[in-house]
Amino acid sequence: MPQGSLLTCCSGNSFLALGMLGFPSCADNQDSRVLPVAISKIPERSSSSYSSFAIKEDVNYLTRRVASIQDSSGVKSVSVLLPDWEVLLIVLPESTSLLTTSLSGNGFLCLYPNNETSPARFSGFLPSTNQTTFKCGLPKRNRRRLPFLSPILIRSAEKGSLVLSRPSEPMLRWTSLAYESFSTENDVVVFAKGLNHRQGVSLPPKELACVFIDETSNNTVRTAVTTSIQEVFRCQHPDLTSFGYGREGNGLNKRIKLSLEIHQQGKSSFTMPSVAYYTPWRKLETKRPKSLLCASTMVFDVAKVLREWVMYHSKIGVEKFVIYDNDSDDDLMRVIKELTQEGYNIETVFWIWPKTQEAGFSHATLYAKDSCTWMMYLDVDEFVFAPSWVNSLQPPADDPMLKSLLPKTHQPWSNPRPIGQVLIRCNEFGPSNQTTHPLEGVTQGYTCRRKEDNRHKSIVLLDAVDRSLLNAIHHFKLKETYRTKPVSLQVAVVNHYKYQAWSEFKVKFRRRVSAYVVDWTRGLNPSSKDRAPGLGFEAVEPAGWERKFCEVRDDRLKLLTRRWFGKQTLAGSGMAWRI
Numbered sequence: 001m002p003q004g005s006l007l008t009c010c011s012g013n014s015f016l017a018l019g020m021l022g023f024p025s026c027a028d029n030q031d032s033r034v035l036p037v038a039i040s041k042i043p044e045r046s047s048s049s050y051s052s053f054a055i056k057e058d059v060n061y062l063t064r065r066v067a068s069i070q071d072s073s074g075v076k077s078v079s080v081l082l083p084d085w086e087v088l089l090i091v092l093p094e095s096t097s098l099l100t101t102s103l104s105g106n107g108f109l110c111l112y113p114n115n116e117t118s119p120a121r122f123s124g125f126l127p128s129t130n131q132t133t134f135k136c137g138l139p140k141r142n143r144r145r146l147p148f149l150s151p152i153l154i155r156s157a158e159k160g161s162l163v164l165s166r167p168s169e170p171m172l173r174w175t176s177l178a179y180e181s182f183s184t185e186n187d188v189v190v191f192a193k194g195l196n197h198r199q200g201v202s203l204p205p206k207e208l209a210c211v212f213i214d215e216t217s218n219n220t221v222r223t224a225v226t227t228s229i230q231e232v233f234r235c236q237h238p239d240l241t242s243f244g245y246g247r248e249g250n251g252l253n254k255r256i257k258l259s260l261e262i263h264q265q266g267k268s269s270f271t272m273p274s275v276a277y278y279t280p281w282r283k284l285e286t287k288r289p290k291s292l293l294c295a296s297t298m299v300f301d302v303a304k305v306l307r308e309w310v311m312y313h314s315k316i317g318v319e320k321f322v323i324y325d326n327d328s329d330d331d332l333m334r335v336i337k338e339l340t341q342e343g344y345n346i347e348t349v350f351w352i353w354p355k356t357q358e359a360g361f362s363h364a365t366l367y368a369k370d371s372c373t374w375m376m377y378l379d380v381d382e383f384v385f386a387p388s389w390v391n392s393l394q395p396p397a398d399d400p401m402l403k404s405l406l407p408k409t410h411q412p413w414s415n416p417r418p419i420g421q422v423l424i425r426c427n428e429f430g431p432s433n434q435t436t437h438p439l440e441g442v443t444q445g446y447t448c449r450r451k452e453d454n455r456h457k458s459i460v461l462l463d464a465v466d467r468s469l470l471n472a473i474h475h476f477k478l479k480e481t482y483r484t485k486p487v488s489l490q491v492a493v494v495n496h497y498k499y500q501a502w503s504e505f506k507v508k509f510r511r512r513v514s515a516y517v518v519d520w521t522r523g524l525n526p527s528s529k530d531r532a533p534g535l536g537f538e539a540v541e542p543a544g545w546e547r548k549f550c551e552v553r554d555d556r557l558k559l560l561t562r563r564w565f566g567k568q569t570l571a572g573s574g575m576a577w578r579i
Contacts, residue, residue: 118139190233209222421484422485450551
C-alpha cells in the first residue's frame with residue numbers, strides 16, 4: 001500500500017505560489033481580505049431563512065481599497081453570513097500575529113455591535129490561500145437588526161474589555177459570493193454561488209467576465225469567461241505584467257482579488273462580492289506519484305464510519321482517498337491521522353462551503369488530476385460490491401477486483417470511442433431493525449433493502465471530463481471523444497446504506513450537501529428521488545421506521561466483510577475497523 005499522506009492546508013498547484021502572492025505558506029496557516037457589500041432596505045420576515053432577502057451590491061467596491069472594518073483591538077477578519085444563522089470569519093493577514101491562543105478549545109468569541117457575544121470555533125484553512133477561518137452563531141437579537149453587521153473576533157479573556165467604537169460593515173451574504181478559485185496551466189476556475197440557480201439553466205459566458213484586482217494599487221484586469229455551468233466558471237489568465245510581475249509571474253508580492261462581473265443587456269453591470277484570490281499556476285517541482293484508482297468524497301462528522309469505508313475500498317483496489325471535509329466537528333482528523341499512520345494514502349481538502357457538493361467534485365477533478373488517473377465519486381455510506389466476490393476468502397493478489405471494471409485502454413482516438421466513465425447502480429438499504437448506529441459497522445448492521453435499485457455512482461477518467469466540469473449525482477459530462485459505460489447489477493453494485501437508524505438518518509434533514517437538491521424541510525419537489533418515500537418535511541421519526549424499506553434480505557456484503565475483516569482477540573471477535 002502506498003505511503004500515506006495527510007494534507008490539511010494548501011491544495012494542488014497552490015504550494016509554490018502562495019508566498020509570492022503575499023499569502024502565508026502551508027506552515028503559516030492564515031490569510032484573506034474581502035470587500036464590503038451595501039445592503040438595501042430589506043423587508044421583515046418571520047422565517048429564520050434569509051435566502052430571499054434583497055441584497056444590493058456596490059458595483060464599484062472591487063475597484064477601491066478597503067480599510068479594515070474592525071477596531072484596532074480584536075482579530076481583524078471578514079464575515080460571511082451562512083445558512084442556519086452561522087457566521088464565517090476569515091482572518092486578515094495583518095491579524096495573524098494575534099492568533100497566539102491555541103486554535104482549538106474555547107479561546108475565541110465573536111463580539112457583535114450590540115456587545116453580544118457567541119463562542120467562536122476554529123474551523124480550518126481555506127484550500128487555495130491557506131486562510132484561517134472561524135465560525136460562530138448569530139445571536140437571536142441580532143437576527144432582527146438589519147442589515148446584519150459583522151462581528152469582530154476576540155479572545156475570550158478580552159470579553160467585557162472591548163467594545164466597537166464605530167459601526168461595523170454589513171456581512172457578506174453566502175447567497176451571492178465568489179468563494180474559491182483554482183488555477184490550471186491554461187486557465188482559471190472560479191467557484192461562485194448565486195448566479196446559476198437552477199440545474200441546467202446557466203448564464204451565457206458572454207455575459208460574464210473575470211475581474212482581477214490588485215488590492216495595493218487597485219489596478220484591474222478583466223478576462224473572458226469561457227464556460228459557465230452550475231457554480232463553476234472558467235476564464236483566461238490575466239496579463240501579469242499589468243500587476244508588475246514578470247511574464248512568468250515572478251517578482252512582486254501581490255494579493256489579487258478575483259471575482260465575476262455580470263453585464264446583461266439592458267441591465268446595469270455589477271461585480272459579485274468575493275473572498276476568492278488569484279494564484280498564478282506553477283508547475284510542481286516534484287511530480288506526485290500517480291495512482292490508477294482513487295476515491296473522492298465530501299464528508300461531515302463521519303469519524304465513526306470512515307475507517308470502515310477506507311479499509312474496505314482499499315482492500316478492493318482503491319489506492320488513494322481524497323476527502324473533502326465540509327467543516328466536520330468530530331474526531332475526523334484524528335481518524336484520518338491514524339489511518340495515514342497505518343499506511344493508507346489519504347489527502348484532505350478543507351471545504352467549508354455549504355451546499356456545494358457539485359462544485360467540490362469539480363474542484364476534485366482539477367486538484368487530483370496530477371495524482372490520480374481514475375476517480376471514484378462515492379459517499380461514505382456507499383460500498384461497491386461485486387456478486388462474483390461472494391465466495392472469496394480474501395481478495396486474491398492477482399485479481400484487481402474493482403480495477404477489473406476499468407477499460408484496458410482509454411486512448412481518445414480508439415474506435416469505437418473509449419470508455420471515460422463507468423456507472424454502477426445502487427441498491428438502497430433500510431434501517432434493518434436497527435435503532436442506533438451498529439457498533440460493528442454499517443456493512444454488518446444493515447442487511448435489508450428495497451427491491452428496486454435507484455440511481456448510480458461513477459468511476460471517472462479525469463482526462464475525459466468535459467471542460468465545463470458539469471456533474472450531477474456523482475457522474476460527469478464527458479468530452480465528446482469519450483463514452484460512458486453502465487455495468488449490470490450482476491457485475492457490480494453500490495450498497496447504499498441510505499435509510500439508517502433514525503438517530504443517524506435525521507441528520508439528512510439538516511445537511512443536504514448538493515446545491516441543487518432542496519432541503520427536506522422545504523415543501524418543494526416532494527416527488528424527488530432524493531427524498532425518503534412517505535417522509536414529511538419535519539425530522540419526526542415515523543412510526544415503525546426501523547422496519548421500513550425492507551423488501552429483500554441481502555447479507556452478501558456482511559458475510560464477505562466478516563470473512564475479510566473479522567478478528568479474534570482475547571476480548572472476543574470483532575471487525576478490524578473496531579479493534
